[in-house]
Amino acid sequence: MRVAGLLLAAGAGRRMGGPKALVPLDGEPLVARGLRALRGGGLDPRVVVLGAAAERAREVVAATDPGAVAVVAPDWADGMGASLRAGLAALASDVDAVLVLLVDTPGIGPEALARVAAAATRDGLARGSYDGRPGHPVLIGAAHLAGVAAAAHDDVGARGYLADRDDVHPVEVGDVATRDDVDTPADLARTSRQER
Template sequence: MSPAGLLLAAGQGRRYGMPKALARLPDGEPLVRRALRTLREGGCDPVVVVLGAGADEVPPLPDAQVVVNEDWATGLGSSLRTGLAALPEEVQAVVVLLVDTPGITPQAVRRVAAGARAQTLRVATYGGEGGHPVLLGRDHWDGAGRLAVGDVGARPYLVTQLVEEVPCDDVADGTDIDSPADLDPAVPRDRDA
């Protein structure tokens, strides 16, 4: 069975100046649709999208189950818990992706998701550093959800576990988007910032 996808897109985007779920790439594609397509083309089914700030302004997402995190202002952790709770009972693993990582490719999703089972715990790496996507097997959902507080998501759980690292430098860019300038191809980006 293929893993599910979980797209976290509920934040206010304070540094960005608007919810990133409403932001658009230079070609006009909404970030939320790009991320949804990445999960779909990466083999994830079903895909749950967690919205929050600006949810009523997000374009329709017909290929996804959309849930709204009413507690989005408390941070990423509540969105992770909301999304995990919305997944069907038969799902054994989920690929978690953030809306503000448009350089993630379906190839990276497939690489991280390959052969996933309920006990699998993986993280994509870029330059040896952990990033997204993250794969959480069902055995890890309770622990990850319990420790996901504020804006840290599953990170506190991941540092306490043996996590399989999956290098994805050759197929994706794990950099997150913090400002509209980050989407402008004419502006050089410091990938270490």
């Protein structure tokens, strides 16, 4: 089973004060942290979608993971849907599934990613679960990629496609990950304190 890792890292981070891909958490840019997690979780190939400050972020990607493919979503400012579509379009046709990770969820590490990736099938859907509450990462089997891309719009990624489905397999990761988004400097400070 070939499971790709897709890191969405295009956002401008308006509430953060700068592009989230480049925001440092304990001295490491979030995009580098996300790529390390994907690699550590055994995801291959790895694709990262960039937008805001794309050239600087591309340099971080190349230095962190020379094997990763960096793509720029031309319409990244339209929201997560545009980034997801760009990332899915960049995947090789021979992947069986893709695991989608958001750059602003640094509490999701390799162990959680590997656990969700282990549920991969070509026609399946899965997502991380936190004490029974659905969250990230999201695993999309190849049979669903076109449907997910068609449903992605504005700031809605795979959520629109997954809503109200009863065939999304929950994979509990709350014992090894946190579901918190890092959207503001206060979120970043809290996450840093939690990791110490």
